[in-house]
Amino acid sequence: MFPLWLGMVPFAVAYAVTARAGGLTPLEIQLMSLTVFAGASQIAAAGLFVKGAAGVGIVLTTFLLNVRHVLYGLSLAKQLPLTPPQRTLAAQFLTDEAYGMVTVKGAEEPGGLSFAFLLGAELSLYTIWNASTLLGSLAGAVLPPPEQLGVGVIFPLAFLGLLVPLLVDRITLAVALTSGLVAWGLSHFLPSGLVILGSGVGGALLGAVLHTRLKLAGDSA
Amino acid sequence: MSVLLVILLMWAVTYPVRLLGLNLGRLQLPPFWLAFLKYVPVSVFAALVVPDIVTSPEWPRRMIAAVVGGLLMWRTRQLALGILVGFAAYWLARVAGL
Numbered sequence: 001m002f003p004l005w006l007g008m009v010p011f012a013v014a015y016a017v018t019a020r021a022g023g024l025t026p027l028e029i030q031l032m033s034l035t036v037f038a039g040a041s042q043i044a045a046a047g048l049f050v051k052g053a054a055g056v057g058i059v060l061t062t063f064l065l066n067v068r069h070v071l072y073g074l075s076l077a078k079q080l081p082l083t084p085p086q087r088t089l090a091a092q093f094l095t096d097e098a099y100g101m102v103t104v105k106g107a108e109e110p111g112g113l114s115f116a117f118l119l120g121a122e123l124s125l126y127t128i129w130n131a132s133t134l135l136g137s138l139a140g141a142v143l144p145p146p147e148q149l150g151v152g153v154i155f156p157l158a159f160l161g162l163l164v165p166l167l168v169d170r171i172t173l174a175v176a177l178t179s180g181l182v183a184w185g186l187s188h189f190l191p192s193g194l195v196i197l198g199s200g201v202g203g204a205l206l207g208a209v210l211h212t213r214l215k216l217a218g219d220s221a
Numbered sequence: 222m223s224v225l226l227v228i229l230l231m232w233a234v235t236y237p238v239r240l241l242g243l244n245l246g247r248l249q250l251p252p253f254w255l256a257f258l259k260y261v262p263v264s265v266f267a268a269l270v271v272p273d274i275v276t277s278p279e280w281p282r283r284m285i286a287a288v289v290g291g292l293l294m295w296r297t298r299q300l301a302l303g304i305l306v307g308f309a310a311y312w313l314a315r316v317a318g319l
Binding site: 007009010011014023024025028031032035036037038040041044045047049054055056058059061062063064065066067068069070071072073074076077078081082087088091092094150152153154155156157158159160161162163164165166167171172175176177179180181182183184187192195196200201202203204205206207208211212215 | 222223224225227228229231232234238239240241244246248252253257258259260261264268269270272273275277283286287291294300303304307308311315
């Protein structure tokens with residue numbers, strides 16, 4: 001688990017630094033980490049704040065980025081029966097990392113996967129994320145203004161860090177290339193929130209089409 | 222829209238989605254939509270990265286940072302290293318006057 005905890009730190013710092021450049025106060029930066037608690041959408045939102053994007057675009061991008069949590073919930077619910085109050089609590093802290101940690105490590109626990117293990121994993125990640133957010137905010141407060149430091153480049157670098165491990169086959173490469181190029185094209189005449197939504201949905205549809213086609217071809221072969 | 226409202230709405234579209242999945246343990250989604258959900262992150266991350274590099278006024282520096290950082294992340298799987306060295310590459314390019 002240690003690498004996972006450590007892996008969150010640069011993301012949280014990147015989020016806090018970008019959000020500061022987007023004009024958010026340390027209190028607002030922390031509030032987002034405490035409530036939303038979703039790394040990718042927080043960094044995306046911070047970047048959109050920097051661009052001066054409309055609030056609606058930021059909220060819709062967040063929604064699009066977080067619909068994948070349905071998958072984690074579905075998968076977790078199949079592995080571990082939870083009572084309604086347990087679901088209500090576990091849902092707040094459910095992230096990619098928690099899901100990965102629980103599905104990989106939970107089964108190795110004596111007695112198997114339990115609610116206690118799930119919540120423990122979730123809360124450990126929540127603590128690290130919020131502490132690192134605070135660290136990023138404090139660092140931002142004592143350093144020179146963001147433009148002088150050139151921290152704008154941290155945003156694409158952080159997302160490259162999320163993107164690169166996902167590029168595992170030809171479909172994911174095709175999806176990333178298409179979505180990236182479409183986004184570049186759209187960015188000339190659409191606001192940034194809509195660019196992300198349009199190319200994000202379009203790329204994922206392309207992926208689903210390619211995936212189901214190849215699957216069918218593989219089954220009939 | 223105020224920043225506070227945006228943050229609260231972001232929360233309002235995130236928490237229910239997480240809860241929904243946990244409550245739908247018995248549901249079987251059609252394969253097409255399962256695949257769609259699976260490809261959303263790759264698609265959105267690329268849509269965030271590309272315009273932010275190529276439409277930036279300082280795109281040559283950002284391009285260098287992205288190539289150096291991206292290659293390093295791909296070869297080493299070390300995210301923090303990729304960000305740090307990418308940032309250093311950006312500064313080298315900036316100092317060099319690119």
